[in-house]
Amino acid sequence: MATRDGFSMTAGALARRGFGDGTRAARLMAESGLDPGVHAAVIDSLSAAADSDQALLGLTRLVETAPDPDELRTALLDDPDLRSRLTGVLGASTALTDHLVRHPGDWRELRGADAARNPGTEELRAGLLHTVGADPNADTPVAAAGAADPDGPEHALRVAYRRRVLRLAGRDLTGAIDLETAAAELADLAAATLDAALAIARARAPQDAELCRLAVIGMGKCGGRELNYVSDVDVVFVAEPAEGVEDEPAAMRAATRLASAMMRTPGATDAEGTLWEVDAALRPDGKNGPLVRPLASHIAYYERWAKTWEFQALLKARPIAGDAALGRAYTEAIAPMVWQAASRPHFVDDVQAMRRRVLAHIPAAESDRQIKLGPGGLRDIEFSVQLLQLVHGRTDPAVRSGNTLSALEALSAGGYVGREDAAGLADAYRFLRRVEHLLQLHRLRRTHLLPSADAPDGPEQLRRLGRALGYAANPVTDLTTAWRQVAGEVRRLHEKLFYRPLLHAVARLPGPEARLTPGQAGERLEALGFADPQGALRHLEALTAGVSRRAAIQRTLLPVMLGWFADSPDPDAGLLGFRQVSDALGTTPWYLRLLRDDVRVAERMAWLLGTSRYVTDLLLRAPEAVALLADDADLARRPATALTAEAYSALRRHDSAEKAVGAVRALRRRELFRTAAADLLEVAGIDEVGAALTAIARVTIDAALRAAWSRVAAELGEEPCTRLCVVAMGRFGGNELSYASDADVMYVHDPRPGADPGEATRQAERIVHELRRLLEMRSDDPPLVLDADLRPEGRSGPLVRTFDSYAAYYGRWSSTWESQALLRAAPIAGDEELGERFTALIDPIRYPQGGVSDKGVLEVRRLKARMEAERLPRGADPTLHTKLGRGGLSDVEWVAQLIQLRHAHELPELRTTGTLEALDAAVAHGLLTADDGATLECAWRMAARVRGAVMLVRGRGGDSVPTSVRDQSALAGALGYRDEEDEEEGPAGRLLQDYRQLTRRARTVMERVFYDEP
Structure with missing residues (x-):
C-alpha cells in the first residue's frame, strides 16, 4: 500500500x-x-x-x-x-x-x-496538401517528389490525417465541440485527404494530369458534411478534357487512372492502418458503369435512366476535391433534376419501399442492435428528412440542405414538421450519431452495432460506451434504456412523417401548382370550378400571407386542399369556411399540426365545409371539434351513459342554471357535429344518425330539467310539491329524430301526497316554462325547441297535466288519432317511476284489446287522406316531398302504425316506438310479405336520408327535394352520388331517379296494404 x-x-x-x-x-x-x-x-x-x-x-x-x-x-x-x-x-x-x-x-x-481550436476547411486542405508537398493555391496541386517522409507521401498523408483525428477526438471527448462540428470537421478532413491523394496521383502520372480536368463530388455523409469517424466516403467523378485537348476518350481514360490512384491512397494499408474506403458505387449505372464520365454523360443519364433512389442520393451531392469549377457546373446541372424528382410517378411509394427493403435485409440477430439501419435507427431519421425535403424542396429552396440536422431545422421552420417532432428527431439523431462515433473511435473501425450483452466482452464494451456518454452510476443499464427509448421514439416519428399521406398528395401536384403564384392560383381556381375565383383568391392570400409558421403550413396545405374543395358540391363555400375556421383556430398549436400530420383530417374538412352549411355553422361555433375528424372511432355514436355523465358533470361545475345548461347545449352542439360529420362521411347509417340525435336530445332535456327543477326549488325555498316527467312523442319517441326536427313532448306531473293540486300544477308549469327558456335562450348553440302540440286537446289543452287528468281524459275522450300518436310515446326525462306508471296507463290505449275497431281503421284512413289533401304545401311536387309525398315517410309510418293498432295487443314484438322495428316485426309474423317490408324500409331510409341531407346542405330545414339544379347536385354529393363516366343524367339525375323509383314502389305497397286490406 x-x-x-x-x-x-x-x-x-x-x-x-x-x-x-x-x-x-x-x-x-x-x-x-x-x-x-x-x-x-x-x-x-x-x-x-x-x-x-x-x-x-x-x-x-x-x-x-x-x-x-x-x-x-x-x-x-x-x-x-x-x-x-x-x-x-x-x-x-x-x-x-x-x-x-x-x-x-x-x-x-x-x-x-x-x-482547442476548430480548424477551418481551408486550413485542413492546406495542411494536408503541404504534407505531400503540394501548393494549396495552385489550380491543380501536385505533390512534390521527395518532399514527404521516407516512407512515401501516402504514409505521410495517413500520419497527418491521424494527427488531425487525434486533435478532433480530444475536443470531442471532452465536450468542447458538438456533434455537428465534429461531423463537419471529419467531412472536411476527408475532402482534404482526397485533394492531397489526387495531388499524389498527379505527381505519379503527370501526363494524365495534363489531359483532363477531374472533379470529385462528395455524396452521402461526406457530401452532407456529417461524416463519421470511420465511414466509406461516397464519391462520384466527373471529368472533362483539359483545355486544348480534343481527344475526349483519351481524357476520360486519363481521368479514370487518376481517380483510381486517388482512391487507393486512403484505402491502402500500412503501419498506420487503413483510413477508410472510397466508394464510387453511387455513380450512374453503379459498379457496372464507367468510373468517370463527362458532365454531358451524367446529365443524359439522370434525364433518362436514373431511378428514384439515385435522386435521393444526389440530394447530398457537393464538390469536395479536384477541379472546383467543374464540380460547381455538375451540381448546378444536376440540382434542378433532384428537386423535381418528387414529381415522378410513384416517387413517394418508391422511397418508402426502398426503406422497407433495407429493413428486410438486416439479419434478425442484429436488428435490435443496429443503430444505423435498424428500426428506430439513423436511417429512419435520414429517410424521413430526405423524403420531406424532396417533396417540399421543389418549391421551397430553404429546405434544400444536404445536412440532416440543418434540413430538419429548415423543415420545422417552414412548418412541414412540427416543432416537437423536429426537436425529438434532432435529439435522437445526435444521440445515435454520438453512440456511432464512440463505437468507431474505439478501434477506428467501421461499425454500427451496439455490443451484445451476451458476448464475452459485451458488458465491458457497453460499460465503456455508457461511461463515455456520461452514464456514470449504471452505465450499462442506462445506456440500454436510453437506446430503447430513442429507437422507439424514432420509429414512432418515422412512421408518422415518412408515411404521412400528405406527402403523396403534395408529390402528385404538378410542379408549378405545389406553390401557387397569384396568377396561377386564379387560373387554377377557375378551372377547378370556383364560381368566384377572385373571392377565393382573396381567401388564399389571407391564409398564406406573411412569414409566420401558420402561413407556411397553409402554403403547403392549400394547393392540395384546393383539389378537395373542388370535389365538393360548393368549393367557394368550402374555402370560405376553411378560412373562417382557420381564423378562429390559427393560433391554436394543435390545429394546423393536425391538418399537416393527418391529411385525412384536411381532406375530410374540405369535403364537409364544401358540402354542408349546417356542419360549417356548427364548426364555426365550436372549431375545436375538427379534431374529431382524425379517427372514425371519434365519429362513432357515444353511449348515452357517457353523455349523461358529462352533462351531469357540467351541471355540478356551474353555479347558475344558465351557465350549466349552456355547457350542456355546447355538449349537444359537439355531438350534432359528430353525428353530421359521420353521416356525410358515410361512417354512420340513417339508423345511427336518428339514434344519436335522439340520445343527445334526451340527455340535453334531462339535464336542463334538473337545472330548471333546482332553479324553481331555490325560488320556492323547498322542493316542489309534485313529480314531473317528460314524455317524447313522434319521431323523438321513435328514436328517429332528424337534424331539423323539433322535440315533440308531453308533460305529466303527479302531486305529492297531501299537496294542493292547484299549487302542484302551478309549480309544474313554472318548471316547464323554465325548462323551455333554458333550452331556447339566445346563445351560440342551436336551440332545442320543445313542441307540445301532440298533448291532449292540442294547443287548446293545458301544457302540463296531472297523471290523473291524463287517465280521465284517455278514459273518456281519447280518439283513434291519439291512440295512434301514443304508439310513439316514450318517457325520456324526469321522474322514472312516474314515467313507468304513465307507460302502463297508455299501453291499453295504444294497444287496444282486440285491436282497433273497423270504425277506428276507417278513421285512420280518412285522417291519412285528409292530411295528404290539406297539409301538403301548395305547389309542392307530391313525388318529391319526403314527409307527406307519395311513398314518403308518412306513407311508411302510417302503414306500420295501422298494423300496430290492429295487432300489437297480441304480438309484443310490435310494441315498439320505432318504424323500422315495427316493420321487421310485421314481416316476422306474416303481417307483411318480406318484399313489401323491404320496399317500405328502403323508401323510408331514402326519404329520411334525403330529408336529413337537405338540412345538412342548406343549413335550414326542408321536406322536399330542392328544385334548383345546383341544390340537387349538392344534395346528391352529400348523399354519396359521384360523377361516373358515360353518364348523361349526372349524380343529381340518378338521385331523382332512385328516389322516385323507391317511393313509387312504396306508394304501391302502401295503397294496397293501408287501404285495400281489411
Missing part, C-alpha cells in the same frame, strides 16, 4: 475509483511513475475516463515510449486541458492510443491553443 496526503492507492481503493483490476492498476501506476500524492489529479482523470483500465494501460505504454517521460508527467500535472483530452482519448480509443505509441511525440497535438 502506498499512501501520501490521504490518497490511498490500494487495490481496493483503486477498484472503488472505477478501475476494474485494482491490483493491476496499482502496478501500472508504479510502472508509469505516477505518485499518488503528486499525481492525484492525473489518477482522478484516468478514473473518470470511459475505460479507466484502458486509459491507464495506454498511459503506461506512452510513458514507456516517450523520449522524455518526465516532460509528459509534468505536462499532465500542469495542464488540466491536456490531462482531460489525453486521458479521454486513451480511455475511449485503443486505435488512437496505438497511434500515440507509434508516434510518442504526438501527445503534444493535444496541448496548447491549436488543440
Whole structure:
C-alpha cells in the first residue's frame, strides 16, 4: 500500500475509483511513475475516463515510449486541458492510443491553443496538401517528389490525417465541440485527404494530369458534411478534357487512372492502418458503369435512366476535391433534376419501399442492435428528412440542405414538421450519431452495432460506451434504456412523417401548382370550378400571407386542399369556411399540426365545409371539434351513459342554471357535429344518425330539467310539491329524430301526497316554462325547441297535466288519432317511476284489446287522406316531398302504425316506438310479405336520408327535394352520388331517379296494404 496526503492507492481503493483490476492498476501506476500524492489529479482523470483500465494501460505504454517521460508527467500535472483530452482519448480509443505509441511525440497535438481550436476547411486542405508537398493555391496541386517522409507521401498523408483525428477526438471527448462540428470537421478532413491523394496521383502520372480536368463530388455523409469517424466516403467523378485537348476518350481514360490512384491512397494499408474506403458505387449505372464520365454523360443519364433512389442520393451531392469549377457546373446541372424528382410517378411509394427493403435485409440477430439501419435507427431519421425535403424542396429552396440536422431545422421552420417532432428527431439523431462515433473511435473501425450483452466482452464494451456518454452510476443499464427509448421514439416519428399521406398528395401536384403564384392560383381556381375565383383568391392570400409558421403550413396545405374543395358540391363555400375556421383556430398549436400530420383530417374538412352549411355553422361555433375528424372511432355514436355523465358533470361545475345548461347545449352542439360529420362521411347509417340525435336530445332535456327543477326549488325555498316527467312523442319517441326536427313532448306531473293540486300544477308549469327558456335562450348553440302540440286537446289543452287528468281524459275522450300518436310515446326525462306508471296507463290505449275497431281503421284512413289533401304545401311536387309525398315517410309510418293498432295487443314484438322495428316485426309474423317490408324500409331510409341531407346542405330545414339544379347536385354529393363516366343524367339525375323509383314502389305497397286490406 502506498499512501501520501490521504490518497490511498490500494487495490481496493483503486477498484472503488472505477478501475476494474485494482491490483493491476496499482502496478501500472508504479510502472508509469505516477505518485499518488503528486499525481492525484492525473489518477482522478484516468478514473473518470470511459475505460479507466484502458486509459491507464495506454498511459503506461506512452510513458514507456516517450523520449522524455518526465516532460509528459509534468505536462499532465500542469495542464488540466491536456490531462482531460489525453486521458479521454486513451480511455475511449485503443486505435488512437496505438497511434500515440507509434508516434510518442504526438501527445503534444493535444496541448496548447491549436488543440482547442476548430480548424477551418481551408486550413485542413492546406495542411494536408503541404504534407505531400503540394501548393494549396495552385489550380491543380501536385505533390512534390521527395518532399514527404521516407516512407512515401501516402504514409505521410495517413500520419497527418491521424494527427488531425487525434486533435478532433480530444475536443470531442471532452465536450468542447458538438456533434455537428465534429461531423463537419471529419467531412472536411476527408475532402482534404482526397485533394492531397489526387495531388499524389498527379505527381505519379503527370501526363494524365495534363489531359483532363477531374472533379470529385462528395455524396452521402461526406457530401452532407456529417461524416463519421470511420465511414466509406461516397464519391462520384466527373471529368472533362483539359483545355486544348480534343481527344475526349483519351481524357476520360486519363481521368479514370487518376481517380483510381486517388482512391487507393486512403484505402491502402500500412503501419498506420487503413483510413477508410472510397466508394464510387453511387455513380450512374453503379459498379457496372464507367468510373468517370463527362458532365454531358451524367446529365443524359439522370434525364433518362436514373431511378428514384439515385435522386435521393444526389440530394447530398457537393464538390469536395479536384477541379472546383467543374464540380460547381455538375451540381448546378444536376440540382434542378433532384428537386423535381418528387414529381415522378410513384416517387413517394418508391422511397418508402426502398426503406422497407433495407429493413428486410438486416439479419434478425442484429436488428435490435443496429443503430444505423435498424428500426428506430439513423436511417429512419435520414429517410424521413430526405423524403420531406424532396417533396417540399421543389418549391421551397430553404429546405434544400444536404445536412440532416440543418434540413430538419429548415423543415420545422417552414412548418412541414412540427416543432416537437423536429426537436425529438434532432435529439435522437445526435444521440445515435454520438453512440456511432464512440463505437468507431474505439478501434477506428467501421461499425454500427451496439455490443451484445451476451458476448464475452459485451458488458465491458457497453460499460465503456455508457461511461463515455456520461452514464456514470449504471452505465450499462442506462445506456440500454436510453437506446430503447430513442429507437422507439424514432420509429414512432418515422412512421408518422415518412408515411404521412400528405406527402403523396403534395408529390402528385404538378410542379408549378405545389406553390401557387397569384396568377396561377386564379387560373387554377377557375378551372377547378370556383364560381368566384377572385373571392377565393382573396381567401388564399389571407391564409398564406406573411412569414409566420401558420402561413407556411397553409402554403403547403392549400394547393392540395384546393383539389378537395373542388370535389365538393360548393368549393367557394368550402374555402370560405376553411378560412373562417382557420381564423378562429390559427393560433391554436394543435390545429394546423393536425391538418399537416393527418391529411385525412384536411381532406375530410374540405369535403364537409364544401358540402354542408349546417356542419360549417356548427364548426364555426365550436372549431375545436375538427379534431374529431382524425379517427372514425371519434365519429362513432357515444353511449348515452357517457353523455349523461358529462352533462351531469357540467351541471355540478356551474353555479347558475344558465351557465350549466349552456355547457350542456355546447355538449349537444359537439355531438350534432359528430353525428353530421359521420353521416356525410358515410361512417354512420340513417339508423345511427336518428339514434344519436335522439340520445343527445334526451340527455340535453334531462339535464336542463334538473337545472330548471333546482332553479324553481331555490325560488320556492323547498322542493316542489309534485313529480314531473317528460314524455317524447313522434319521431323523438321513435328514436328517429332528424337534424331539423323539433322535440315533440308531453308533460305529466303527479302531486305529492297531501299537496294542493292547484299549487302542484302551478309549480309544474313554472318548471316547464323554465325548462323551455333554458333550452331556447339566445346563445351560440342551436336551440332545442320543445313542441307540445301532440298533448291532449292540442294547443287548446293545458301544457302540463296531472297523471290523473291524463287517465280521465284517455278514459273518456281519447280518439283513434291519439291512440295512434301514443304508439310513439316514450318517457325520456324526469321522474322514472312516474314515467313507468304513465307507460302502463297508455299501453291499453295504444294497444287496444282486440285491436282497433273497423270504425277506428276507417278513421285512420280518412285522417291519412285528409292530411295528404290539406297539409301538403301548395305547389309542392307530391313525388318529391319526403314527409307527406307519395311513398314518403308518412306513407311508411302510417302503414306500420295501422298494423300496430290492429295487432300489437297480441304480438309484443310490435310494441315498439320505432318504424323500422315495427316493420321487421310485421314481416316476422306474416303481417307483411318480406318484399313489401323491404320496399317500405328502403323508401323510408331514402326519404329520411334525403330529408336529413337537405338540412345538412342548406343549413335550414326542408321536406322536399330542392328544385334548383345546383341544390340537387349538392344534395346528391352529400348523399354519396359521384360523377361516373358515360353518364348523361349526372349524380343529381340518378338521385331523382332512385328516389322516385323507391317511393313509387312504396306508394304501391302502401295503397294496397293501408287501404285495400281489411
